Amino acid sequence: MGTPIRRGRGRRPADEVRAEILTAAGELLLEEGMAGFTVEKVAERAGASRVTVHKWWPSRGALAFDGYFAATSPVLAFPDTGDIEADLRSQLRNWVRLATRTSAGRVVRELLGAAQTDGDLMAAWRERYSGPRRALAVQRLDAAKAAGQLRKDVDSEGLVDQLWGACYHRLLIPDLPLTEQFADRLVDTLFQGVRGEAAAPSPLREKALGVPPHR
Amino acid sequence: MGTPIRRGRGRRPADEVRAEILTAAGELLLEEGMAGFTVEKVAERAGASRVTVHKWWPSRGALAFDGYFAATSPVLAFPDTGDIEADLRSQLRNWVRLATRTSAGRVVRELLGAAQTDGDLMAAWRERYSGPRRALAVQRLDAAKAAGQLRKDVDSEGLVDQLWGACYHRLLIPDLPLTEQFADRLVDTLFQGVRGEAAAPSPLREKALGVPPHR
Structure with missing residues (x-):
């Protein structure tokens, strides 16, 4: 290069x-x-x-900062082939490759690490990087909701935390490796849901336990 | 106190x-x-x-480190009432309260921030804190799988990243607030799954696109 x-x-x-x-x-x-x-x-x-x-x-x-955004934006673009599940897989795999096969992962760790005790740096990160990236992800997820590919009542912002946030978790606390297979499984788990056959369906369970609805 | x-x-x-x-x-x-x-x-x-x-x-x-583990372990215990969904909600709400209403959130940000460029500190964090905490979570999730409350093929380790990791993501990159409602929605999303009615069922889709199975 x-x-x-x-x-x-x-x-x-x-x-x-x-x-x-x-x-x-x-x-x-x-x-x-x-x-x-x-x-x-x-x-x-x-x-x-x-x-x-x-x-x-x-x-x-x-x-x-600006160099980082310029270099990573094309790699981290959110494709829209009309198939949200496939699009999420390919985007997350690109994210993982960038974080593990280039210095991007180290740069992110260094910057976010320092930002934990440097308010100006955190503000810059959020304004110049994580805010815009989150907005792009939510935009793609909302398009998939509008197309009926994701349930309408899914919280797009929370989904950002359960996909990219889960990857950041492995990047910042490397108890287990950050791999493309891991990224694939994040998507699997969300699309298939985790409920086992012995679990009561949620509305009945909440009614039975008297847990107040939370939306 | x-x-x-x-x-x-x-x-x-x-x-x-x-x-x-x-x-x-x-x-x-x-x-x-x-x-x-x-x-x-x-x-x-x-x-x-x-x-x-x-x-x-x-x-x-x-x-x-040892003081932190001693202080937080009782609050962060994994209950087992026989209802994994309710247990995850209450444990995650405790996590969020600890992170947002005590200095625990600040301590975690300071320690994890410094650990990004201090290998000894990261090793200590993983060995004394995140490793043991992850093991306890996986143990509870595996018990729920054995009881049929979670699908048997769910990746328990990945679920740790999609629940607690998602919370760490909001703690370390505070683009959006870390609230108990947020924690509840993480559980909702995983139990209900995100697939919309217009999305093709996964096995058919993968066959049609020629995507190789990843398990």
Whole structure:
């Protein structure tokens, strides 16, 4: 991978330079993680000056964030083939591959780890990354509800936590490996449901126990 | 809350002193978080000397860990009333209350945050906390499978990630609030399944698309 360093070219349009810096930032981050990520290396890789990079990105952190989103967005796009189950499987497998076969997993662990005691970093993560990613996922899930492929009363936001959140759980607390098979099973479990034949159907059970309805 | 400080009492048996130190450590941690957690304060609260505390716990971190487990284990016990759905709801609600109404949530965020770049801390977390907690959850889920209340082919380990992992996801990336209602819906979604009426039944779909079986 890695874009070759370009020097001595004629003046490029600003949009092009900006896009190349972003690409370079994303590539460098996924190759080396935050430890090896510097504005200088990004500038060199993009054939731009540090001054130019700083014109658009005030800090190393902001550049890393935007580079991360730019690099991962295409891989993490939410396909819509009309089959939500197949689409979730392929998107989650891409997520797992990105987290386990590139430095993305390490970058996420480093950033989210630091964000636990750094409110500014957490705010940036939510605004620039997890918020927009969650919105895209919910949009795809809501389309599947509208198409009757998911039950209408499913909580799309909660489903985000039970699919991608379950993967984050294995990434951040690695008691067990994060694999594509694991991702597949998350989808299986949700589509098949977990109720065994000896379990009472939920409405009857709740009535019998006097548990108040919670919706 | 908080055990009153006891001084000038006669010699207590070592087991009793150890238990009181552990209780004091757990209480202090949940009240003040890691920032306010010192060996000195624990010793004072337990009416013991720092030397005595250090005899059993080599470091502040080890004392905090053991205190945390001691304080939270009773609250986070897995009930077995014979109704797995009700039991999961009550256990998860306890989890959410602990994480949101005491300092436990902050302690977990601080420790897990630091553990992302501290291999020793992560190893300690997994060995002393998440590993044992996961084993207890799986034990309860397996009992429910044996009783026919959960489908036999459900992946108990994956279910841990889709219940408690989903809660950790909201704790560590607070895009949306962690509430008891959220916990209830996680259980609803898993027991009811998410498949809509317009979705093809899974085996047919997989056969039609030529997707290989993944179990």
